[in-house]
Amino acid sequence: MQIKEDMNPVLLYLLHFLMWLYGVITFVPWFLLSGAQDRQVRASRVKAKPTSDKPESPYRSVDSFHSLASSLYKGCDTxxxxxxxxxxxxKHRDCLGTREVLSEEDEVQPNGKVFKKVILGRYNWMxxxxxxxxxxxxxxxxxxxxxxxxxxxxxxxxxxxxxxxxxxxxxxxxxxxxxxxxxxxxxxxxxxxxxxxxxxxxxxxxxxxxxxxxxxxxxxxxxxxxxxxxxxxxxxxxxxxxxxxxxxxxxxxxxxxxxxxxxxxxxxxxxxxxxxxxxxxxxxxxxxxxxxxxxxxxxxxxxxxxxxxxxxxxxxxxxxxxxxxxAELVCLSRGCRVGYSSPQTLSDQSTKIKKGSKGDASELQPTLMAAVPEIMDRIYKNVMSKVATMSPVQKGLFSLAYNYKMKQISRGYSTPLCDRVVFWKVRKLLGGKLRVLLSGGAPLSAATQRFMNICFCCPVGQGYGLTETCGAGTITEVWDFSTGRVGAPLVCCEIKLKNWEEGGYYNTDRPCPRGEILIGGPNVTMGYYKNEGKTREDFFVDENRQRWFCTGDIGEFHSDGCLKIIDRKKDLVKLQAGEYVSLGKVEAALKNLPIVDNICAYANSDQSYVIGFVVANQKELLKLAEKKGVQGCWESLCNNAIMEREVQKVLAESPAAATLEKFEVPAKIRLVSEPWTPETGLVTDAFKLKRKELKSHYQEDIERMYGGK
Missing domain, CATH: 3.40.50.980 (Rossmann fold)
Known part of the structure; x- marks a missing residue:
């Protein structure tokens, strides 16, 4: 993501020259003294590799290649x-911190709604x-x-x-x-x-x-x-x-x-x-x-x-x-302080914090933080909206520094001057002392990950894991500044890719092996409570008595042993805020509406809402168009934005939608003029949806309905 530099061209060229000159003068001593060379070596090293030459061989971290790790401390098995x-x-170190509430008051908003606001004091520690x-x-x-x-x-x-x-x-x-x-x-x-x-x-x-x-x-x-x-x-x-x-x-x-x-x-x-x-x-x-x-x-x-x-x-x-x-058990095992907060009191701008008082991050000044993409996207939008209101000179300086730092960190270099002069205010939003920020729970978009890397001046890593694997699977290393990947297998587990013929993913694919992600190791859980059928379906034990979990996610391994999530085998999608959406459930609920001949629900995990593609019933759509005073041929009606909004409204207000959660109802739709048949390649012979093909076919519409950063 490049930010536009809105500034007088002469001033812009002068600043570019000064930054270049500064870089030339300081590069050699900085490179030798800052450990940049070591970071570059670590970033480019092979982080995991397969245990044998067979395509189905699992990948293991090079740090646990011969034996998977299973205990933090000797003798501590519970x-x-x-x-x-x-x-x-x-014993005497701070362990758990809770912030005292000094006062609470109701604040009436311009629209008449009443929000509860709090003023909080210091953290009290146990x-x-x-x-x-x-x-x-x-x-x-x-x-x-x-x-x-x-x-x-x-x-x-x-x-x-x-x-x-x-x-x-x-x-x-x-x-x-x-x-x-x-x-x-x-x-x-x-x-x-x-x-x-x-x-x-x-x-x-x-x-x-x-x-x-x-x-x-x-x-x-x-x-x-x-x-x-x-x-x-x-x-x-x-x-x-x-x-x-x-x-x-x-x-x-x-x-x-x-x-x-x-x-x-x-x-x-x-x-x-x-x-x-x-x-x-x-x-x-x-x-x-x-x-x-x-x-x-x-x-x-x-x-x-x-x-x-x-x-x-x-x-x-x-x-x-x-x-x-x-995350908290990790911290408590190593003597960290854990201070408690909530999404409503996290920062100075959070919804429950009274204007002018401190949010929890400002008071606590954490060094470690886990976040879900929704939180990071919210910060991204808040910062960029403030940048948009800056004067041309301020905006130009921010853009120049942002683009300069983006180039530097992609090479493994740090930018102490930019961090201290330009980004310190943004960094203060989360206390100013963060050294590691980990994203999990759903995929993080590359643009948001890069933005957080640059503006919060700390590594922003992604992790991949599931409840069935204790949340453990992969985590990116702190010196890996690539985006869109989830890192190499952790030292407690190994990962292999299983062919998924229906989706066209094979562990023999080149240059990157692809397939369904299977996680094995001592972190793989015991199964589902009182649900032996589902346990047998998702878990298995191999000939070495190691337990495995079949994730239903599709991944590919890069040459350095890092994993990238590229697709889902299941139709269960987790939205940005962590809500699960069963696309099949959404389709089943809405498919029988008079105006719907066929429907495909779709959701991106880095977005907060569901979208849909609707093959409309011609008679019902023409009737709705007449009622709304919209004229045109069948093709033009299906491409009409007004009709898209009206059909979405019909779906959202239908009795069928009442059986769904609010976040499951498609917020935007695309009307389709041609029915889906096996000949189109978008459904099987049994008229089951081919999600991968539908996604490819309607990629431009997906981007339109979700917008872009």
């Missing part, structure tokens, strides 16, 4: 041992020793309340320090932890709680009132609700067999019950049952053992250089998602 080891090493003691006492309190070892307990809560304390308590006492997204709907929550037969649930006061309370009658085995942020009270409108407790009361109770028998977990015991969205809309519970998670975080920790007790991580993504949980 998560409670890892946390205890970290506590012994970093040491490693205090966090370990709190978790131990809370786990003891849960046991005293009747929670049994190897019996499931649920946590349904937003990301906060108490979440991770509750999780560590469950790891210590061998209570398998059932995690549920705070954004799930009532039926999905009830499904998870009933399927796992939980008797105890940890939640927040808000979620209890807004979501959990309504489904309590559907969860007959539930007996105890523990509130992380409220007082335990006798609820007259709750079922009589349910008791509500506060976390503090359970912890205090556990502190007194010193003789409670503790059951220690084994490495292959279930640590977490993490619910993840399925294509049918019913969430699946992934069974993750202690050894699975430890293997995953071992691989992640190895890919972050110099990770230690001088680092501060900002936690704001959902802890019920494997990306955030793994």
């Amino acid at each position: 998560l409670d041992k890892v946390f205890k080891h970290g506590t012994e090493l970093f 040491s490693y020793e205090e966090a370990y003691l709190f978790a131990s006492q809370f786990g003891n309190g849960l046991a005293a309340l009747g929670q049994k070892p190897k019996s499931n307990i649920a946590i349904f809560c937003e990301t906060r320090a108490e979440w991770i304390i509750a999780a560590q308590a469950c790891f210590m006492y061998n209570f398998p932890l059932v995690t549920l997204y705070a954004t799930l709907g009532g039926p999905a929550i009830a499904h998870g709680l009933v399927e796992t037969e939980v008797t105890h649930i940890v939640t927040s006061k808000e979620l209890l009132q807004t979501k959990l309370k309504a489904i309590l009658p559907q969860v007959p085995l539930l007996r105890h609700i523990i509130l992380l942020d409220g007082m335990g009270t006798q609820q007259t409108d709750f079922p009589k067999n349910i008791t509500v407790h506060s976390m503090g009361a359970v912890q205090a109770f556990g502190a007194k019950q010193l003789n409670t028998q503790r059951s220690y977990p084994a490495a292959h015991d279930i640590a977490v049952i993490m619910y993840t969205s399925g294509s049918t809309g019913i969430p699946k519970g992934v069974m993750i053992s202690h050894s699975n998670l430890i293997s995953g975080i071992t691989g992640m920790a190895q890919r972050i250089p110099n990770l230690g007790d001088t680092d501060t991580y900002i936690g704001y993504l959902p802890l019920a998602h494997v990306l955030e949980l793994s």
Whole structure:
């Protein structure tokens, strides 16, 4: 992405000359003293290679070529041992930080809506020793309340320090932890709680009132609700067999019950049952053992250089998602500080932060951060909108510096002068001290990745992993400034490509082998809870007794051993904000509408909405055109932007759309004048959609409907 330089040509040439002169004068001493040569060597080195010459051979990191890594510390084969080891090493260091709320007020917007705004103070910190003691006492309190070892307990809560304390308590006492997204709907929550037969649930006061309370009658085995942020009270409108407790009361109770028998977990015991969205809309519970998670975080920790007790991580993504949980477990194993935030309070410009006061990143000044593409895209748009309002001279300087730095980092060079003079204000948006920014959860567009690289003056890497692999698969190395790739396999796993004939992808393809991505290693999880059929479909064990997961994603390996995701075998797509969309479900819901003869839903993972291609029913479309006063032949009606908007409106307002989530309904459509037949090559002989061919055929329309950066 090149930014236009809007400046007086003479001044522009002068600045170009001065920057060239500066580069010539400083290049040699800078190159020798800054370690640039070493970075170039590391960036260009082979990072992974196949274990043999056979096309189906798995790729392994060159750092674990002869043996996959599976443990962070010797003898620490369960998560409670890892946390205890970290506590012994970093006993008095800051561990978990929560920001105090100084005041809250309602702010009326120009459109009449009321937004809640907060003014926040400093972070209050709990040491490693205090966090370990709190978790131990809370786990003891849960046991005293009747929670049994190897019996499931649920946590349904937003990301906060108490979440991770509750999780560590469950790891210590061998209570398998059932995690549920705070954004799930009532039926999905009830499904998870009933399927796992939980008797105890940890939640927040808000979620209890807004979501959990309504489904309590559907969860007959539930007996105890523990509130992380409220007082335990006798609820007259709750079922009589349910008791509500506060976390503090359970912890205090556990502190007194010193003789409670503790059951220690084994490495292959279930640590977490993490619910993840399925294509049918019913969430699946992934069974993750202690050894699975430890293997995953071992691989992640190895890919972050110099990770230690001088680092501060900002936690704001959902802890019920494997990306955030793994990231925090990595940090706690190495003595980092973890300060908590939320998407609404992350920066000075966030929606809940009162104008003029500090967002969490400004106060915390993190060195490490994980992000989803939606957050990065939002920052990108905010910065570029501010650049657009600059004076011509300011805009020209920014553009000149941006384009200059883009060329330099593509060669592996840094630009300390540009960073200090031009980009420091942008960098301050996230505290000013970031040294590693990792993107995960969905593909990150090349333009946004390059922008974050340049403006935040730190490596921006992509990771690839799934709940079924503990979030571990690949992560780009910090000195790799290429875009669009997800890096080499982590030291805990290996990856091979399986031929997918239907899509035309083969591991014998040249120059880059291609195929369905299969991940194998000790981080591959135990399967789906109470779903043996789906487990057999997606997991298998090879002749060496290694466990593998079939991802359904299509990838290609580059010559340096780095992986690029190029397609999806499944029709399940994750949008930019992390919502899963089943394209087949969308099509099935809308296909029977009178105005639709055929429909193909499409979604890009780096976008926030679904689009669609509609073969319209001629009679119904002509009737709609007459009603709206639009005239023309059939071809012109299908190419008419007004008719596209009107048909999209019909889809969105139909009863069929009510069966879909709002984000699943196509936000833009393209009307198709010719029906799809096997002769067109866009459907099979059985009239099933050929998604790859449809995407290629309508590529220009896809770009039009999504726009470009």
